[in-house]
Amino acid sequence: MHGLRSRRQLSMVRALWQARDELARRRDIAPGRVLPDAAIVSAVQADPKSEGALLELPVFRGRANRKLVTTWFGALVRGRELPEDQLPPHSRPGDGPPPVNRWADRDPDAAARLKAARAALAQVSEQWSVPVENVLSPDLVRRLMWAPPRPADAAAVAEALRAGGAREWQVELTCDLLTEAIAG
Template identity: 60%
Template structure:
């Protein structure tokens, strides 16, 4: 952390020194700032390799859950009933839950920044704008599974929670000033209680570059290679892209090499590590080649919900008209309330409602449909009437 520029507001000053030997030790009070460091891009798992905490009266604590075997029972007990302050909580809550750490009350500074209308809500940006300090950048994308962790990495991690509670207090006042604090509290509670994301039915279809694939047989090859890579990555706890990049999966599926020599001649597969694994990759390709036509994957993924919006005009012109009217109207509501439109109402919920409207498209009927879809009370109050009018829109 570097000092604020001249004329910038100062962060809260440090507490006064203890009053001498007879002074009582400080007691932890108030919210606790929480952050984690993972090893995304290096490890298969999304576990926390470091947990950072800071609380008034207790200072900053860095916890290594790996060294402790993931058993953090004393910490779970100490944090019970406290308000947690996180930035972009949805990124950290799943790996904290794996350690038994779940907040009783949550304040998300990134989400608060969005609701307050700030265009840029990265932690460093908000700290500099609202507190006048610049957080040094450096090791966010590092391999946090490394041991021992370098001192400068630990310093970087500690700074992520240094001013988080102060930032929370400033954002709370701003939300109060704008009349949005109750909205934010609903959002925080929704984030705190949100279920873990469901696994995708066909995650291999998200392979980068899969648009190059032209046939079901090639799709089967990508799927087989992806599944073989995923099994290896899971077993070794290595990020799949470090076992074999997506580009190599697609290239092998397109080229369809007939033997180990042909496969080893392809880019990436020429490397020493891939030459040792060539039998695994060729075996996957051969399994895909042996599938019957009925066993091949469909060319397009079956969507759980409406098709992509760019196809609506051909498939259902009335739905396309409803969606266009809804987007225009909701954008106006969002701008009037200085909100990102995606925070006003989830885009997926808007699409689903426009594709298949409720039988009752009155404001009351739409409000019930939105509530069933997970919308919060404040969102329903702002959008139900507007969306009701959009659902009545007819194509010209």
Template identity: 50%
Template structure:
């Protein structure tokens, strides 16, 4: 009979809850302490997604051997470039780094060396890679995750939130050390290093040309006049949200924008009869919403938005059998190869080779299909060296069979 593992709850930071760093003098002391510390630096950031406009950090947590834990208020201390300089040579440990790096960049903190514990967990084949689950599975410790969706723009921050924030970095270095050992033992450490470098080297996403097209439910909108209503309402909402530092969804939900585009209300009364416009914030700006609808109704045909044009990539995979049956067969064969290799190496298929790379390779395969041409195409599509070494030859074999 297998003995059950005892899980120990993490209830308090080892040195207690540190005071929040909120002035330059205190920040200078933290920078000096962390510069004197040793080893990797655990870092986390708390945002106010769903409450405030944008994704800026409202708390930055750090922990390092010899320095302890620091909680920094980046609203009071918006420039962490001195900390960045002090830790330039240190390995920074983050969980799901791609989520936190953009808001850390905004405050001048740009890691040069990274260890991403979530990504390491994926490469090692862990089925669930949330921080709480990983800490429990790997270290036998339980983190309480009750405040992850809180409004971290709140000031002052409640003590139990600060405790939660400090505990998020309490054992992150220990988790890193255990995963590093597993990566080494499984022969995946170099793969992980390539992945970490790729995360750091990823350029910022360019601004979307038509961000309003991502309105949830826009697929229900069938004509260009209604699309114009979506565009005008989205633009008005974004302006109000930006001016008031509110998440757009708190000003007006996407469902309201789509409902108005479908109903085309002509009067304030008609607008108020749409259920999604009954929220307090929505009612406060009724004149703005009606003006936006009327602007869209009055636009000349030449200024109406057109249905979205295809991007530079292949069409959705579910359309391939009709558009190009041969490409659909290539995609199925390539997916089977990647899935089998992923199972062999105990990791998700999307980490072995990104789905977009597989689609682009099979939609427009190189001619002729050889090990060399597939290798070249994978590299051009951004596959890492370790991914190319594992997948190029078997993919070339599968695709050449279909070509023949």
């Protein structure tokens, strides 16, 4: 995405991203398996003016994407035709925690919470033979450990996980261990 500079291109990326995410949620599979990130960038860079032109791009030649060409092209059109005042900004101000390597100096308690959470999530990852980033988004874990909910009880942690985009199975699998990590 670093090669995409215009707000219009960012709008097209967002529209494709949202279409892909909606389809992935309905199918309950990883979004990257529906349409790779590289395909999104490739489509926006090519800026095809028809479904046929989109199908000419290498990543869209497969049978699965041929079936979904109307979905993908429709998303590109929505992004391309979005009014100027609704286009996304070039960059968003950082709203997340600082880099992890600075946590120990800035907030030692948060660093300890993150260390405990990561260890617990690694155990769950190993137990279920699932990559730790599939158990729970690393960004969500960092945000939760940097600024835990108050009170830091299981209900508040579960709500924070849901608000951060965790699926219900992820909440059920990780809520208690994250609540323990926060409690110290």
